[in-house]
Amino acid sequence: MLSDDEKRQLGLYIKGDEKDPRYKGKARRRDRWTLTAAICCATRCIVGMVLSRSANSEAAVQLLQMITTNKGAWADAVGALTPWDMHVTPELIVFDGGSAFKSMRFRMAAEDLGVMWEMAMNGVPENRGTIERAFKTFGSDFAPRLSGHTFASIMEKGDADPEKRAALTLDDFTFALLRWVIDIYHNTPHHGLGGETPVKAWRRLAKLHGVTPPPDAEMMRLCFGQEREYRLDKTGITILGVRYQSEEMQTYLRREHPEKVSVRWHPKDIGAISVKWGKTWCNVPALDTSLQGVAAQTWLTAVRHVRDANPKSNRLDNVAVRDAITAIKARNEAAMAAAGLNLEDWSEKRCAKEEKKLLAGIEFVERKELRQVKDGLGMEIPASSELTVAAEKPSTPETPAKPAKRAAKGRGITPTSPKSNMTIEEN
Numbered sequence: 001m002l003s004d005d006e007k008r009q010l011g012l013y014i015k016g017d018e019k020d021p022r023y024k025g026k027a028r029r030r031d032r033w034t035l036t037a038a039i040c041c042a043t044r045c046i047v048g049m050v051l052s053r054s055a056n057s058e059a060a061v062q063l064l065q066m067i068t069t070n071k072g073a074w075a076d077a078v079g080a081l082t083p084w085d086m087h088v089t090p091e092l093i094v095f096d097g098g099s100a101f102k103s104m105r106f107r108m109a110a111e112d113l114g115v116m117w118e119m120a121m122n123g124v125p126e127n128r129g130t131i132e133r134a135f136k137t138f139g140s141d142f143a144p145r146l147s148g149h150t151f152a153s154i155m156e157k158g159d160a161d162p163e164k165r166a167a168l169t170l171d172d173f174t175f176a177l178l179r180w181v182i183d184i185y186h187n188t189p190h191h192g193l194g195g196e197t198p199v200k201a202w203r204r205l206a207k208l209h210g211v212t213p214p215p216d217a218e219m220m221r222l223c224f225g226q227e228r229e230y231r232l233d234k235t236g237i238t239i240l241g242v243r244y245q246s247e248e249m250q251t252y253l254r255r256e257h258p259e260k261v262s263v264r265w266h267p268k269d270i271g272a273i274s275v276k277w278g279k280t281w282c283n284v285p286a287l288d289t290s291l292q293g294v295a296a297q298t299w300l301t302a303v304r305h306v307r308d309a310n311p312k313s314n315r316l317d318n319v320a321v322r323d324a325i326t327a328i329k330a331r332n333e334a335a336m337a338a339a340g341l342n343l344e345d346w347s348e349k350r351c352a353k354e355e356k357k358l359l360a361g362i363e364f365v366e367r368k369e370l371r372q373v374k375d376g377l378g379m380e381i382p383a384s385s386e387l388t389v390a391a392e393k394p395s396t397p398e399t400p401a402k403p404a405k406r407a408a409k410g411r412g413i414t415p416t417s418p419k420s421n422m423t424i425e426e427n
Contacts, residue, residue: 033170035138035177036063036100038093041130043201044190045086046181051174051342057103062344064093064109065224068214078175080182086202089212090115097122112223113215133192142180146173170342218283221274225264226346232261237273237284239265240296240351241303241359244273246284252277267296267346290322296346298328300354307358 036059038048048066052059068089075084093110095101097119110117120127146168168176186199193201215223230237232253236245252258262276271292272285286292291299302324306316 033173034059036060037131037134038063038067039131039134040086040088040202042205043086044130044134044193044198045186045202046134046198047086047088049177049181051170051177055098055100057100057105058345060095060100060103060106061109061224064106064113064115065220068113068220070214074178075182078178078182080179082182082186082199084182084186087214089113089214091212092116092118094118094120094128096120096128109223113219130192137185141184142177145180146176174342217269218272218274221264221266221269221272222281225266225274226348227262227264228348229260230263232258232275236287237261237263237275239263239273240270240299240354242270242291242299243287244275244284245287246282248277248282249275249284267344269293270296270299288318288322290325294325294329297344298325300358301328304358 033051033053034055036050036052036055037046039045040047048063050059050063050066068087070087071084075082093115095117100106101119107117125132187197189195189197190201196204230239232249234250234253236243236249238244256277263273264276264281265273269292270286271289271294272283274281275284276282302321303316305324305328306320307313309320
């Protein structure tokens with residue numbers, strides 16, 4: 001689903017890069033990635049994982065969101081035999097003093113979610129011993145199964161060169177990591193649980209005490225969405241080519257006349273946004289109701305496919321884009337779920353780049369529907385020229401549109417010119 005530039009940003013190998021001197025070194029480079037993970041201290045279940053180039057605030061926020069999300073799609077994407085449905089709104093989260101967790105973005109997301117947080121003292125790993133022990137298990141049991149892993153000591157390493165042996169792509173590593181966590185780690189008897197497996201401990205305690213339900217879609221957008229300021233006018237708010245409009249928003253525009261408003265939108269669901277009016281956040285849906293539950297990456301990919309089919313046109317048919325979204329979701333559902341483990345970049349810089357590069361000068365139009373003939377029976381079929389010529393050359397008082405002449409009165413057939421409409425009536 002990613003473009004070549006997006007693949008290069010993620011460090012994914014692109015076929016043909018070896019011929020391009022600009023990307024020759026980058027395509028063959030071996031990189032170290034950062035795994036940010038969360039564990040349930042009561043059951044020892046891994047409830048969230050995020051892979052990123054480096055530890056940053058967006059990775060921490062995405063991890064917190066993953067804790068509250070049913071991860072069955074990830075398990076299905078890699079063909080896991082054990083469900084990964086562990087999700088909950090946590091009561092307390094304890095983290096280290098890394099820059100990702102100390103950021104205001106992460107702390108505000110936890111506060112909005114209503115979760116208490118505590119930062120453990122640096123240099124004392126015993127204060128967060130549960131996750132530290134889990135990472136040790138990652139290194140002793142999972143890493144040796146892969147080529148290119150590092151060793152615990154020089155004696156174990158010997159003459160091996162991990163960088164030369166590194167051969168896994170990011171997709172291969174993600175697949176192996178998910179299968180190991182879901183099917184091996186969660187089903188291995190744990191010493192801290194008295195020999196009980198993490199998945200059985202979760203089932204037992206969830207049945208005995210229950211879990212706090214996760215937030216709904218609107219709360220997820222308010223807690224984990226991207227917050228930026230957008231211009232509000234009579235057409236509404238436009239983000240990545242999607243228009244959002246509501247009567248309440250237009251009432252607020254007429255009364256307050258704001259130039260910009262604070263908006264929160266979630267890249268996993270562009271079907272609605274949250275707009276701040278005074279001190280209140282209100283839900284504003286997209287004009288295209290079919291975008292409910294559609295991810296931003298899926299939307300951009302569908303627009304790119306439709307635009308590639310007709311690169312010279314600056315008018316994209318919404319029906320064609322919706323058909324492309326359906327086809328992409330059906331074909332790449334498993335790949336999209338597995339890619340969800342990787343950190344997504346939806347910074348203001350990237351959104352501005354997409355709007356400038358892909359969506360610049362693009363207008364989305366709806367196909368004309370069949371309409372009733374004014375002076376008779378039957379339906380009027382809009383001509384193909386209405387989608388292009390009629391919109392660009394509307395009739396004016398100086399050049400009124402000429403009405404079609406009625407001929408063959410008994411048959412109800414109206415002759416038409418190439419640029420006029422064709423009318424079919426029942427006799």
